[in-house]
Amino acid sequence: MPKNRKKIMEEFRCPLCLSRECETFVKYDPKHKDYYCSTCEYTGTENDVKKMYAVITSRFKLLNKRIKTF
Amino acid sequence: MLLNLIHRPIPTDKKCVEAFEFQQDVAHRNGFRTTILLPVPALFDKATIEQVKSYRQDYGDEVGIYFYNLNCREFKEKFNTLEYQYWLFSQADKKKIADWAFEVFGENFGFVPSAVGSYYFDVDSLAYIKKKYPSVECALATCFEEGANVFRGTNGYWHLYSEGGPWWPWIPSKNHIHAPAMNSAQSLDVVALPHLVRDMLHSILHRDDCYASHPANLLRGKIYKDKGLAYDLNFIDQYIHQEKFNGGYSYYNMFVGPNWVASRHYYEEDVKVSRDLYVKTLNYLGKKKKEGSVQDMTMTEFGRWFKANRKLDDVDQCYWKDILYGSRRSIYWIRTNGYRATIDPMAGSAITDLRPYASQVKMPVGAGAKDLWNGSYPFVLNQYRKGGINYFGRAGVFSASILFKDKKFDLTFERTEIESLDPDNRSFSSPFTLETPEGPLVVEKTCKFSGSDITIDFKLISSPGKQPVEVTQYFTGVQGITGSGDYPEDIRGITMEASNAQGKKRLPISYTSKMITVENPTKLMANLPKLDLKLSLVPMNKCDSGKIADACLSGPMYQMALVKTIKPKERMSICLRIEKK
Numbered sequence: 001m002p003k004n005r006k007k008i009m010e011e012f013r014c015p016l017c018l019s020r021e022c023e024t025f026v027k028y029d030p031k032h033k034d035y036y037c038s039t040c041e042y043t044g045t046e047n048d049v050k051k052m053y054a055v056i057t058s059r060f061k062l063l064n065k066r067i068k069t070f
Numbered sequence: 071m072l073l074n075l076i077h078r079p080i081p082t083d084k085k086c087v088e089a090f091e092f093q094q095d096v097a098h099r100n101g102f103r104t105t106i107l108l109p110v111p112a113l114f115d116k117a118t119i120e121q122v123k124s125y126r127q128d129y130g131d132e133v134g135i136y137f138y139n140l141n142c143r144e145f146k147e148k149f150n151t152l153e154y155q156y157w158l159f160s161q162a163d164k165k166k167i168a169d170w171a172f173e174v175f176g177e178n179f180g181f182v183p184s185a186v187g188s189y190y191f192d193v194d195s196l197a198y199i200k201k202k203y204p205s206v207e208c209a210l211a212t213c214f215e216e217g218a219n220v221f222r223g224t225n226g227y228w229h230l231y232s233e234g235g236p237w238w239p240w241i242p243s244k245n246h247i248h249a250p251a252m253n254s255a256q257s258l259d260v261v262a263l264p265h266l267v268r269d270m271l272h273s274i275l276h277r278d279d280c281y282a283s284h285p286a287n288l289l290r291g292k293i294y295k296d297k298g299l300a301y302d303l304n305f306i307d308q309y310i311h312q313e314k315f316n317g318g319y320s321y322y323n324m325f326v327g328p329n330w331v332a333s334r335h336y337y338e339e340d341v342k343v344s345r346d347l348y349v350k351t352l353n354y355l356g357k358k359k360k361e362g363s364v365q366d367m368t369m370t371e372f373g374r375w376f377k378a379n380r381k382l383d384d385v386d387q388c389y390w391k392d393i394l395y396g397s398r399r400s401i402y403w404i405r406t407n408g409y410r411a412t413i414d415p416m417a418g419s420a421i422t423d424l425r426p427y428a429s430q431v432k433m434p435v436g437a438g439a440k441d442l443w444n445g446s447y448p449f450v451l452n453q454y455r456k457g458g459i460n461y462f463g464r465a466g467v468f469s470a471s472i473l474f475k476d477k478k479f480d481l482t483f484e485r486t487e488i489e490s491l492d493p494d495n496r497s498f499s500s501p502f503t504l505e506t507p508e509g510p511l512v513v514e515k516t517c518k519f520s521g522s523d524i525t526i527d528f529k530l531i532s533s534p535g536k537q538p539v540e541v542t543q544y545f546t547g548v549q550g551i552t553g554s555g556d557y558p559e560d561i562r563g564i565t566m567e568a569s570n571a572q573g574k575k576r577l578p579i580s581y582t583s584k585m586i587t588v589e590n591p592t593k594l595m596a597n598l599p600k601l602d603l604k605l606s607l608v609p610m611n612k613c614d615s616g617k618i619a620d621a622c623l624s625g626p627m628y629q630m631a632l633v634k635t636i637k638p639k640e641r642m643s644i645c646l647r648i649e650k651k
Binding site: 011012013018021022023024039053056057059060061062063064065066067070 | 224292338394
């Protein structure tokens with residue numbers, strides 16, 4: 001486990017909870033080397049967490065579009 | 071657009087001390103003066119006091135008191151409590167805390183501040199402060215629509231229920247912090263500001279702390295990608311655009327705690343990203359200031375400007391378009407001193423949320439008060455909490471249906487647009503083209519808003535074979551306080567009346583589904599004793615019939631409806647009147 005693993009653990013929010021706008025920090029399971037949420041059923045690797053974050057952001061179709069007229 | 075830039079130091083955290091200096095530097099580099107609201111622990115920190123004094127002297131920044139983050143050694147010694155939200159203390163304690171904070175502030179600065187702030191000020195606390203310290207002119211008073219969604223999102227941690235209030239500055243009445251004063255006798259004589267300005271569409275559909283004038287909260291909501299800042303800049307531009315609907319007036323404030331730019335705080339990106347967003351946002355506002363479209367003020371300066379330029383019966387309007395999801399959705403808000411109404415074109419331009427300020431209902435909060443923690447203003451219509459439109463049942467809306475032969479169109483399920491928005495007359499129209507087996511049916515709905523009245527007018531533009539249609543305008547009433555839960559409130563006690571030239575028929579709510587119909591109605595009315603409120607539907611031209619309907623338990627909403635058959639080019643016009651009982 002990286003030295004800063006504990007810090008990282010505390011700073012990931014559960015992507016499944018976050019997709020419904022709820023915030024729970026995931027915890028690291030050293031035995032299975034993945035993260036789990038204590039609020040919902042989510043379990044996944046760091047890579048999986050990041051992929052699910054990208055899904056959340058993909059909802060925002062105008063995220064990087066500057067709008068000139070309202 | 072007028073801008074308040076507000077900062078607060080957190081002296082108990084070294085990282086936050088540096089972050090506060092960073093925020094101040096960015097503001098000053100862009101030529102902004104800030105208002106520094108000192109939380110109670112900062113009043114006991116000599117270094118912070120000296121630093122703030124020099125900001126005041128060197129840059130003309132304002133300094134006031136922030137009634138939040140009360141926890142510090144001095145506070146614990148004096149009050150010995152687990153409570154930490156100012157507005158949730160008992161009234162007696164709130165007075166003691168205010169006096170204590172003003173005293174310590176005076177000892178440090180030698181004057182009484184004219185700006186104060188809190189996430190939420192209950193009206194009695196702010197009235198006490200104003201009476202005892204009349205120099206107070208401006209208060210960061212409430213959060214806009216911050217309640218049930220945020221409470222759920224924080225897993226029941228954030229005990230702030232502040233929904234149903236104005237989204238822009240107002241002068242509160244002495245009865246409820248969210249209710250604007252209707253006259254000078256009612257006035258609290260303090261200009262109230264919302265804590266941040268919000269995305270006026272997503273603030274009702276989502277937890278609105280992530281969709282606000284708070285760059286770090288964009289990270290919290292994942293509204294950020296590849297160093298892009300388009301949403302934040304579009305957000306500012308759309309607020310500037312609101313001048314078009316408000317006689318050249320628009321308001322914006324930013325209030326980001328240093329903890330958001332000191333270390334990771336409910337976001338996964340590096341803190342450098344949060345700082346970058348903060349810098350870019352203020353740089354953009356600074357650019358707009360140079361171009362002349364943004365003017366910064368301290369809180370007290372804004373309070374004085376507001377009193378000199380805005381009358382108690384002035385109206386705020388907001389026409390807001392989706393700038394994030396690409397839904398083409400928009401929403402219209404209007405706030406008079408009689409009500410706040412939300413009109414959703416997605417729901418056939420129905421009124422989907424209504425807060426009856428005219429009732430001036432009193433709801434004290436805090437330990438020992440009747441309502442304990444709920445600082446929201448109650449609603450009488452609320453589609454978003456009470457019966458959504460995409461559900462086979464009633465929704466709490468003021469809307470209409472059209473009957474063409476045996477084909478019925480409930481306009482709440484028809485998407486339309488806001489057209490011909492006339493901000494001076496506070497009116498707009500919405501077109502509907504309804505497909506019938508015989509061809510299209512074209513109807514135009516016009517909404518007009520004034521003090522305590524809302525007038526809705528339907529005109530049949532054309533119909534297949536010039537045949538008539540039957541228009542039913544219905545008010546499906548609910549009652550509740552957002553944040554008190556999503557379950558329906560017991561509305562027994564409400565009574566309805568249907569009047570015509572022959573007399574008056576009365577129907578108390580008792581969940582029987584009973585309906586009463588009268589011919590040629592002159593008025594339909596609902597009395598809501600809990601809110602001390604009277605809601606009336608009045609035909610502006612003759613209607614054929616009027617209906618009042620009791621609630622049922624699976625549809626716990628009462629209904630008033632006016633019905634009229636109209637031919638092409640004819641109109642049906644009715645008025646919803648909102649009055650204190």
